[in-house]
Amino acid sequence: MSVVNTHEGPTRLSAYAAAAGSVFFIGIGGVMMSSLAYLTARAGHAVCGSDRAPSPVTARLEAAGIPVFYRHDAANLPADCGLVVYTVAISGDNPEYVAARERHIPCVSRADYLGWLMTAYKNRVGVAGMHGKSTCTSMCARLFMDAEADPTVLIGAEYRPLGGAFRLGGQEHFIFEACEYMDSFLDFQPTVAILLGAEWEHVDYFKSLAQIQDSFAAFAGLTGSGGVTVVNADDETVSRAAGRALSAGKTGRVITFSTKHREADFFADRICLRGGLPCFRLMAEGEDWGEVQLSVPGLHQVYNALAAAAAARVCGLEWAPILHGLARFEGVSRRMEYRGQIGGAAVYDDYGHHPTEIRATLDGAAALCGTHPDGTPGELICVFQPHTYSRTARLYPDFLTAFGRASRVFLIDIYAARETDTLGVSSAGLAADLGERASYCPSPAQAAAAVRAVARPGDVVVVMGAGDVVKVSEALFPGKREEQTQGEGCP
Numbered sequence: 001m002s003v004v005n006t007h008e009g010p011t012r013l014s015a016y017a018a019a020a021g022s023v024f025f026i027g028i029g030g031v032m033m034s035s036l037a038y039l040t041a042r043a044g045h046a047v048c049g050s051d052r053a054p055s056p057v058t059a060r061l062e063a064a065g066i067p068v069f070y071r072h073d074a075a076n077l078p079a080d081c082g083l084v085v086y087t088v089a090i091s092g093d094n095p096e097y098v099a100a101r102e103r104h105i106p107c108v109s110r111a112d113y114l115g116w117l118m119t120a121y122k123n124r125v126g127v128a129g130m131h132g133k134s135t136c137t138s139m140c141a142r143l144f145m146d147a148e149a150d151p152t153v154l155i156g157a158e159y160r161p162l163g164g165a166f167r168l169g170g171q172e173h174f175i176f177e178a179c180e181y182m183d184s185f186l187d188f189q190p191t192v193a194i195l196l197g198a199e200w201e202h203v204d205y206f207k208s209l210a211q212i213q214d215s216f217a218a219f220a221g222l223t224g225s226g227g228v229t230v231v232n233a234d235d236e237t238v239s240r241a242a243g244r245a246l247s248a249g250k251t252g253r254v255i256t257f258s259t260k261h262r263e264a265d266f267f268a269d270r271i272c273l274r275g276g277l278p279c280f281r282l283m284a285e286g287e288d289w290g291e292v293q294l295s296v297p298g299l300h301q302v303y304n305a306l307a308a309a310a311a312a313r314v315c316g317l318e319w320a321p322i323l324h325g326l327a328r329f330e331g332v333s334r335r336m337e338y339r340g341q342i343g344g345a346a347v348y349d350d351y352g353h354h355p356t357e358i359r360a361t362l363d364g365a366a367a368l369c370g371t372h373p374d375g376t377p378g379e380l381i382c383v384f385q386p387h388t389y390s391r392t393a394r395l396y397p398d399f400l401t402a403f404g405r406a407s408r409v410f411l412i413d414i415y416a417a418r419e420t421d422t423l424g425v426s427s428a429g430l431a432a433d434l435g436e437r438a439s440y441c442p443s444p445a446q447a448a449a450a451v452r453a454v455a456r457p458g459d460v461v462v463v464m465g466a467g468d469v470v471k472v473s474e475a476l477f478p479g480k481r482e483e484q485t486q487g488e489g490c491p
Contacts, residue, residue, distance in 0.1 A: 013116035020082030025049030035166035074099035111184035121174035129196025139308035147321035195238035216241035221250030257306035276367035298364025344457030355398035378458030385465030415467025448475035
């Protein structure tokens, strides 16, 4: 069973940090955890941590002088350890966690710790939503960097212009991804809260859409009477959440963005695709700001762009760098990330693991398909790994309709993550229920072989999932190293 978030808060954490010798991170190889480790080391603390296996992320930590242990053992805790930071994905019997509690060393969750770190910054932009957080956070980073605003950034995935998942900048702007799983984002301290959208997700924690709306209303309310909530007006759940925070006086202003309602503060007009990529007119503050041509596929990216533009404007950025940054944004790691060609087919990696994400990603990918040498339309091929038994079981009917744009679907075994198989679902069963176009592949190597057997020029292949499905891409492109662990984002 996973451990829970702590809620010590900035005051107590400041006292812990002042008294701490070294700081130990359990699960240091995760993208977000590694970023916190870097920030802590740069603040002057001795830092070390543990994870399950070596990865490019842990290799970079070690190269920066941060020791990493590759098994969880009580002996890993330094004698002078004064603070332990953990991810809620660990189990309560983790030996380092148990030993820290026995030694009365303060143990705080990742979210609690991040909430304390961000209090040193003036404008704190938190990006929340069931889908699109990493991309929108990265878009914000691009806009602020193009405006030479020197942001500090923390993302749940790696973004190439940052050289990783974080950027250490000035003290005025802190841009961060706010994960809703287990209400982690309620430990944060945003002054600007972005609400991208919400639906039933993380079914092992959230039991109803009403509970989810309560959580997003509480997150918006963290901005306070002087803060701003930037909300997707096309999403009923987050719109109601923002309205509740405003009516209770817990947020000062609500700024809306939309692709459907012209009265929204930020509106995308005349949306179309050019070369498979979204293009629109950005209408804001009663004016036509101009045309935006995005460089990332999928119409859902328009929402991310509107949210990023609104947040940037709230923080004082001018129109020109906002438009420039949106056009220059080239995508984040494992979000429709181009990997190369197999059999003349273009291959992309994607983190999508919820039916809504699958539909949106495949809709965007379908627009990139070309034609076969014989003149017939190119096909969309998807390799998918379900993430957790609970999500697969609870959302099973939605998974059966999520792959409508794909001509072929290859499924590998469910990634268990924090769970055990007690619900009777399987990738083999899902493949059978999807019908003739779907096949079960017992291993990533077999999935890669299946792709090689059918891929042709004009096709598009999307390798998708939040677990270790990246092994399929590694088998397809054995000479290329993966730049991320599966622990990224907010699965």
